[in-house]
Amino acid sequence: MPASTRVVPRPHPLAAAARVVMLALVAVLSLLATHDPAQLWWVALLAATGLPALLAPVYHWLGPLGRGAEVVVLALATSQVASVATIGAQNGGLGASAVLPYLAVPITVTALRRRFREGAWLLAITGLTLLLAGALTEVDGQRQLTQVGYLAVSAQWLVLSGLGLYAARTLHRVIRARSVSKPQPYAEATRLLTQLRTVARQLPGATLDPGGISEHLLEELRTLARADRGAVLSASGGGRLVVLAQCGTDRVDWETTLDADSAIADAWASQQPHTAAHSQARSHAGGEVSALIVPLVAGVRTVGLVVLEADVAHAYPPEIVSRVTGLTSPAALRLEAALLFDEVRSLATNEERQRLAREIHDGVAQELVMVGYGIDNALATVHDDTDETAESLRLLRQEVTRVITELRLSLFELRSEVDRHGGLAAAIAEYARTVGVSGGLRVHLSLDESTARLPAATEAELLRIAQEAVANARKHAGASNLWVTCAVDPPYAQIEVSDDGHGIADQRTDGHYGLAIMAERAERIRGRLEIRPRQPSGTTVAVVVGSSPRRDNVPDSTA
Template sequence: MPASTPTRPHPHPHPLAVAARLVMLALVAVLTVLATGGAGQLWWVALLAAAGLPALLAPQHRLLGPLSRVAEAVVLGLAASQVAAVGTTGAAAYGLGASAVLPYLAVPVTVTALRRRFVEGVVLLGVTATTLVVCGVVTRVDGVRQLTQPGYLAVCAQWLLLAGLGLYTASVLHQLMRVRGEGKPQPYAEATRLLTQLRTVARQLPGATLDPGGISEHLLEELRTVARADRAAVLSASGGGRLVVLAQVGAERVDWETTLDADSAIADAWASQQPQTAARSQARSHVGGDVSALIVPLAAGVRTVGLVVLEADAPQAYPPPVVSRVTALTGPAALRLEAALLFDEVRSLATNEERQRLAREIHDGVAQELVMVGYGIDNALATVHDDTEETAESLRTLRQEVTRVITELRLSLFELRSEVDRHGGLAAAIAEYARTVGASGGLRVHLSLDESTARLPAATEAELLRIAQEAVTNARKHAGAANLWVTCEVDPPYAQIEVSDDGHGIADQRPDGRYGLAIMAERAERIRGRLEIRPRQPSGTTVAVVVGSSPRRDNVRGSAAAAAEGE
């Protein structure tokens, strides 16, 4: 039989709607008794209740609801004119009789306003007014038409006007709420719009780059053309009241002051968003001598996104004209750097969310199912008889393979959930991963960690961690090694990670291992790093990734080259 399309049932009567109608009916009944001096006209109240019953039971019905409310308006006009005609004569009596029933007009009008059917509310008011006028013309009391009685006209006009004002007020409030809602889009709709714009703009950028490091290096090159700079750096916030070095130039290693809580020109420039000059170095490693320092904030609107630090080994190297030329270049660069940092942050959030989602799906899905398969194999082994040794051996082999796959999944989950702790640092995250994976694979892990107090940008640290994880995983799964050497040297903006093993080398790598190498190369290129894969002597492979340049190493190489030329 074909599946029938389910119909949505009408909702049950809302308790508040039922209570409101009952209260209003009771009020109208009491007022009618007081106006007429008896209970003879209460049948109009019962007729009002019967007319409104369909609208109460099926408020969403496209026909019953509106027709029931129109019936209420007609009965209301008839009841008001008839109750007003009963009892004593006189303008006051006519007014009292009509006002006994007309308060019920608030019920159908309020319902239409709550359901945002304002046109229907206007129609109800028109139907009620028409009924009141027609009944006022037809009905005669003591030979006089009821419509000519001042009390009748005044009370009818008063209640119709009050109901119309209530309907108009509800319409205005609805328009204001809708405009306010349109001015505050839904989060996902706004995110989609912004990301679409970001994609379009990113494709139109000169050089198609949104890399904070590349933008910072280009800015330093421009600044050195307008101001002397023996040392220079671009710093950005990393959280925790510290700064990270995005790029730097100079002939020697510089340990910049990266704490915003310190008493320094760097902290003052960050807080005030004004250029600061100083007669002392902003580097902890400076040994002394005449120094001029210029710190220019990179401000995008009211937000400080970074700092440019320039230092020259000379007094008074940054007079006001030089400062003006520097700020003329840093103004546009601030907006470029903010766009790059925001792009990095959005990409990092999206990547981390996806990794966590995959980890949850693997843990709750295939991992649990494999565990159940393992339990099933264990139960099968327990029931195998001694005369079926071949079957038992097959089951034991299958159980070992399931155990191996479960171990691989657990390591994959650990890798997906591993992140660089903003307090522990990159070296600690790599060391923890290497120890865990090495222990599971029976590898002896040798660690060499050298990390300064300064930090790399979060996006760079995340990519370096993933490269190190892939290199360690390849060594465990494909190299057949007994030892693993992991070296981590971090001296922002320079960093070098090396993972070596004593296995059978890269030549025998399986296709999935080569795919891992391709992924590492893509990650290194994303952070403008250099990936090196070379044989290790006497056996094994070394995977190294280098980001930035080390002034300390460059000085050593330069000294060695000078000595060689002298010989």
């Protein structure tokens, strides 16, 4: 903008409309009070005085000066109109009521512009001018200031304007305090995540592992009360519970539905310990049983349940229940912190995977497709198919097609997640079938998944391990068949991926990097990973989470 160019302030439409309306109202009320059209010249003077404040409200001195002139003229007009009304109707209050409503205009303008001190000064100037004008004006040989109607109406409007100004100032303070005490969502999220990072760095890794916390809690509880079977359950999607840890001589198919009519559902809803004379497992054969279900409550939220069962009657009297609840109360807070940490980590990981998938799809993948089109166009210009250039272009086109296929499979892997309702086995099966079709592999699936679910973080890590094993078999093993086994019996799970390729010893170096990633993922969920040869040829990758006496043939070694 040139230096000589100046922005001429324009009147605000609302301010102009308010002044016009109030001036018209004052004019009508003045005519009704005095029945003298000559008194309208005060209205015209008031309109002229208000022009500077209307046209230049933002100027440092002109705006306040114009509003000050407005209230002075307003007070003088009030005194004059009141004196005329008194002569005609013997009521000075009627004339004052005709003009003083205009006082709302300058006071409202100062309140909207947060100039509360200026508003207070305007009220003081108005009051002082009304007093001086009333003291200097005589009506029927009597000072106007001594008339009760004039004083009462003037004081009434001054008090009302002062209260309005004070209310506007208080409201402004409340809004400002709320805006300061309630930061923006991203600022609040940054503060909380910063605290989470600090806590995560200070605490040992095991203290933020829900499975480790649950196992330790069961071990402590078994020193206080008899427990032939026990489990720690936590909430999952779809109104179901997942088994975080379990103890006992055998696997137990615990009741995990919160909609069922069971002591588990009652304890969850009531947040109170429950005892029962029957097992909370759907697979229990019968006999005398004592069950104790203790909710893990952190604050006002139920984060989990502890279930203890003994194969005797009356194993959990009130004193035992009291001792158990005394131990579970502090454990609930630790478990909630671990579950929240797992959830935040899972959300961040999934979001990052989706972001990478979008960037690869919109960036490298699209560029490679354009490169492929360019090679096709170049190949179309070669007239001799036996030419060495044509052969080189065909080989290059095949390599580009192979890379695009790899990218598409990588995108599918990044976007794959364990569905809340489908389960881990369904996610692994879908990935294995898709990769098998693209790689020319015959896929053999063996799926055995119970209705109970593993924790979401465990399912996610097992899916990634299975994906890595399947991808390695397709890319490096040179196999024709792929066997995928998935057995889930929470908190136990076993995933096996086998191929009939040339074996792990002959695979490329980048395949070993994938094995290292699988080992890290297995360690993160406290699982056991084994890579072993398959007879007569090929490789088997197995990962096991939890333990099960019924499946003691599963190897227990770590790669």
